[in-house]
Each structure stands twice: as structure tokens, then as C-alpha cells.
Amino acid sequence: MKKVPVLEIFGPTIQGEGMVIGRKTMFLRTGGCDYRCSWCDSAFTWDGSQKPDLLEASDIVERLEMEGGSFFNHVTISGGNPALHEGLGEVNRLLQEKGIQTAVETQGSFWQEWMTEIDDVTISPKPPSSGMKTNWEQLDAYIRRLKDRDTKKVSLKVVIFDDTDLSYAADVHERYPEVEMFLQTGNDELSTADDQWLLSHLLTRYEWLVEQVLHANRLNDVKVLPQLHTLLWGNKQGV
Ligand SMILES: C[S@@+](CC[C@H](N)C(=O)[O-])C[C@H]1O[C@@H](n2cnc3c(N)ncnc32)[C@H](O)[C@@H]1O
Ligand SMILES: Nc1nc2[nH]cc(C(=O)O)c2c(=O)[nH]1
Numbered sequence: 001m002k003k004v005p006v007l008e009i010f011g012p013t014i015q016g017e018g019m020v021i022g023r024k025t026m027f028l029r030t031g032g033c034d035y036r037c038s039w040c041d042s043a044f045t046w047d048g049s050q051k052p053d054l055l056e057a058s059d060i061v062e063r064l065e066m067e068g069g070s071f072f073n074h075v076t077i078s079g080g081n082p083a084l085h086e087g088l089g090e091v092n093r094l095l096q097e098k099g100i101q102t103a104v105e106t107q108g109s110f111w112q113e114w115m116t117e118i119d120d121v122t123i124s125p126k127p128p129s130s131g132m133k134t135n136w137e138q139l140d141a142y143i144r145r146l147k148d149r150d151t152k153k154v155s156l157k158v159v160i161f162d163d164t165d166l167s168y169a170a171d172v173h174e175r176y177p178e179v180e181m182f183l184q185t186g187n188d189e190l191s192t193a194d195d196q197w198l199l200s201h202l203l204t205r206y207e208w209l210v211e212q213v214l215h216a217n218r219l220n221d222v223k224v225l226p227q228l229h230t231l232l233w234g235n236k237q238g239v
């Protein structure tokens with residue numbers, strides 16, 4: 001079995017973003033990413049500042065159960081880019097065998113067959129402010145393979161920092177009108193420890209984003225969200 005580089009396991013907490021926002025969940029965060037987003041809030045997964053543990057699927061599930069006890073039935077797999085790791089297929093299988101639902105967060109740049117088995121897939125293509133480029137044909141194929149699954153769901157989530165990002169989000173929405181779409185406030189203050197100040201700063205940015213969407217006729221069928229966990233706990237890791 002292929003081992004998985006694990007950066008952190010934490011929870012239960014609430015899912016702070018996107019399609020299952022507010023849901024009680026555990027987090028499994030893998031190490032390594034094929035992107036280098038300028039504003040990545042999880043750069044510790046790829047910049048060498050923190051070292052992952054290489055773990056077997058059964059050990060990962062054991063650690064989730066040690067951390068979460070009997071207080072969870074949902075696990076969110078994030079990173080880094082979890083889609084770099086074949087071994088997560090076995091983790092997903094073991095969790096679902098126990099009746100635990102699964103979600104994944106990925107930018108959609110790498111494919112794994114286990115992706116089709118995940119209950120809630122969030123694909124988060126990166127807008128111009130990130131400095132990354134979208135491969136549209138690759139994204140087309142990704143969404144095609146995920147959107148017609150029976151009881152399992154897929155959504156798109158674009159983080160917005162400025163007007164150019166908004167226009168990119170409208171392009172994404174027009175290309176995949178049938179996929180549920182979320183716009184998320186970008187956090188441009190990743191190093192402050194002043195939670196009260198950050199809260200009001202991010203709420204102001206959320207209000208700006210809402211205003212923009214209200215007046216954008218290419219964005220009539222989207223949901224606009226803040227990162228709830230950042231409002232509650234600031235830039236703290238592992239929450
Ligand atoms: C850290 S990424 C890990 C999963 C995957 N690499 C991805 O980008 O989708 C998880 C989510 O956090 C978002 N994110 C990263 N940095 C952010 C920031 N500074 N403000 C708001 N959202 C951010 C990403 O766009 C993504 O939707
Ligand atoms: N509570 C909480 N919700 C989240 N949603 C997406 C996260 C991520 O880093 O992928 C995240 C996270 O790190 N914490």
C-alpha cells in the first residue's frame with residue numbers, strides 16, 4: 001500500500017469553507033503541492049517549514065479516531081494538494097466502511113481514481129492574483145468525471161482578492177453553469193496574531209465581495225462566503 005505524507009490531523013472542528021460550511025468534521029492535511037499560490041494560507045505544507053509523517057492508511061484512520069474519538073462522522077482531506085497521493089484511496093475506503101463521510105479540497109490540477117469515491121469534492125481553481133495559470137481542458141475533464149455521480153457532490157470554490165479575480169470567477173461560472181459555485185473572501189493578512197483586528201478586516205472584505213457580486217450580472221447563481229474558521233480563530237493552524 002502507498003503511504004501518505006501527513007502534515008496534520010485535527011478536529012473535530014467545523015468546516016469553515018464552501019459547500020459543507022458549518023459541518024462538524026475532522027481534518028486530514030497532506031504535505032506537498034504542485035502549486036505555489038502567492039497568498040497560500042497553508043504554505044507550511046510545501047515550503048519546507050514543517051515536515052510530514054509518512055503513514056499507512058490504517059495508521060491515518062487510527063490517528064483520526066484517537067484525535068476525534070466518537071465525536072465525528074465526517075472527514076475533510078485537504079493539503080497541500082491531496083490529489084498528489086494515491087494512498088488516500090485506501091484511507092477513503094476505510095473511512096467509508098466505518099460509515100464516515102468524506103470530503104476533499106483540491107485545485108483540480110491532478111487526477112486520482114479515488115476522487116470519484118469522495119462524497120463532497122471541492123475544486124478550487126486559482127484566480128490571477130494567485131500567480132497560477134488554469135489548464136482549462138484539464139479542469140473540463142475533472143468536472144466531467146465528477147458531476148454526474150449519484151449521491152455524491154461536486155462544487156467549485158474561487159477565492160477572490162480583486163476585480164480581476166471576480167472576472168475570472170465569472171468565466172469559471174459560465175463555463176460550468178451546472179456546478180454549484182462558491183466565492184470566498186481572500187485573507188490578505190496571513191501573519192497577524194491580532195484576531196479582533198483580523199475579524200473586522202475580513203468582514204469588511206466580505207462586505208466588499210458581497211457588494212461586487214450583487215452588481216455582477218454574470219454572477220447571479222453563486223454563494224458568497226467568508227472563511228468561518230478564520231473569523232472565529234484567526235490565523236491559528238490546526239483549527
Ligand atoms: C490551502 S488549500 C488546500 C487544498 C488545495 N490545494 C486547494 O487550493 O484547493 C484549501 C483552500 O484554501 C483556500 N485558500 C488558500 N489560501 C487562502 C487565503 N489566503 N484566503 C482565502 N482562502 C485561501 C484555497 O483556495 C483552497 O480553496
Ligand atoms: N475549519 C477549517 N475549515 C477549513 N476549510 C478548508 C480548510 C483548508 O485548509 O483546506 C479549512 C481549515 O483549515 N479549517
Ligand code: SF4
Pocket residue numbers: 033034035036037040041042043045079080081107
Ligand atoms: S493550490 Fe492550495 S495548497 Fe497549493 S499553494 Fe495554492 S492554496 Fe496553497
Ligand SMILES: [Mg+2]
Pocket residue numbers: 041042
Ligand atoms: Mg485553510
